[in-house]
Amino acid sequence: MASTKEPDSSRRSDRSRRAIHDAALALVGERGYRRTTIEAIAARAGVGKQTIYRWWPSKAAVLMEAFLDLAARSAEEAGPQAGGEHGIPDTGDLAADLKRVLRATVDELNDPALEGPTRALTAEGVVDAKLGAEFVEKLLDPQLALYVTRLRAAQEAGQLRADADPRIALELLVAPLTHRWLLRTLPLTHAYADAIVDLALGGLTSRP
């Protein structure tokens, strides 16, 4: 028993880890997820295959960590009051604030540099429940939480129905964008984001 020898993480090479992150992101962007092999990642990173197998359980896990690392670094660079990641602005105008954030999300989803890895990771999570849970917990939920706080503020300001669950309301706003992007049903544009905000806030029912 207990033959599962855990490697000593204190001796781990941070240099190799970063090189593997970079190589993984680059290769997935260039050739797609399916066609990037562990061996290719190792070769590009100038690293032995075993160094990857020692520290990661799967190709998807490598990519996930690379992604998290990238997000953490770009968040750090961006500083406290950055563009679209560190909280949703509250100017008092809920519709305008939401449009601003959703437009930024549209731009992010349409960014060709991020599209490949993001699609790969999402698709993997759709099929692999374990990885999907990690994806949701570490990447998606923190972002959605920002909406919850902003929507709660709107609720306290009397701009949002008191009986609306912010967690559900948020999905009404975000899910349509995700839907178009993931399934590629129709183009994902700023105009679409605006339309979603207007319809979601105003409601579909006609009023006198």
Next chain:
Amino acid sequence: MASTKEPDSSRRSDRSRRAIHDAALALVGERGYRRTTIEAIAARAGVGKQTIYRWWPSKAAVLMEAFLDLAARSAEEAGPQAGGEHGIPDTGDLAADLKRVLRATVDELNDPALEGPTRALTAEGVVDAKLGAEFVEKLLDPQLALYVTRLRAAQEAGQLRADADPRIALELLVAPLTHRWLLRTLPLTHAYADAIVDLALGGLTSRP
């Protein structure tokens, strides 16, 4: 040129095709998409590997066709006025009609027999644009078209804002369900479907 000899489809064995469909669906349900191999499908179907490679370009294509066939057959069985596939009911009560259909969709998405293959196919479409387009065209769009007609009827009955694009309004209703199911953020229940309908129709904004 023209050395691409197309096989003669008139001599194709329908028996083999069905066996392959069934085997593919069963194996994907049992072992997941990644771990079902073409060779295993052939073995289970009692079919030569080449018979699969002769008629299908990829594993995903086999599954897609199997799925379409299944949908077509179950639609046929269900008859003209079946549960949830052949048009959205129009009782005059838009909210009730939508809840009925979305609840049925929830049940379908939660059906363990269909979950495996559907996830596999969707995930493949997320990554493979060509397959995704086929998936949308042959499976998703026809279903969404039903919403468009129902919503247009509601619009003519004065129950839906005249300035709302039905194609976008539909996404407000359907996307949240897809979102929860695909990403597994929270449980997908009838109560959630009802909440979505109420919020989408009534709007998020508080009213006097």
Next chain:
DNA sequence: AAGGCAAGACGATACGTATCGGCTTGCCCG
């Protein structure tokens, strides 16, 4: 000197192709 490191050999699968008789199908010739 202990252990992670780069490099790569290795067995195990799965892929997609090629080929083999066997069997059905449709056509030709007697």
Next chain:
DNA sequence: CGGGCAAGCCGATACGTATCGTCTTGCCTT
């Protein structure tokens, strides 16, 4: 008519390639 004959799909299987994940070997950092 009707027996044979070519064509072509069928199940089956051998084959070479690609990738996997493990294992081994020295080197080099710590």
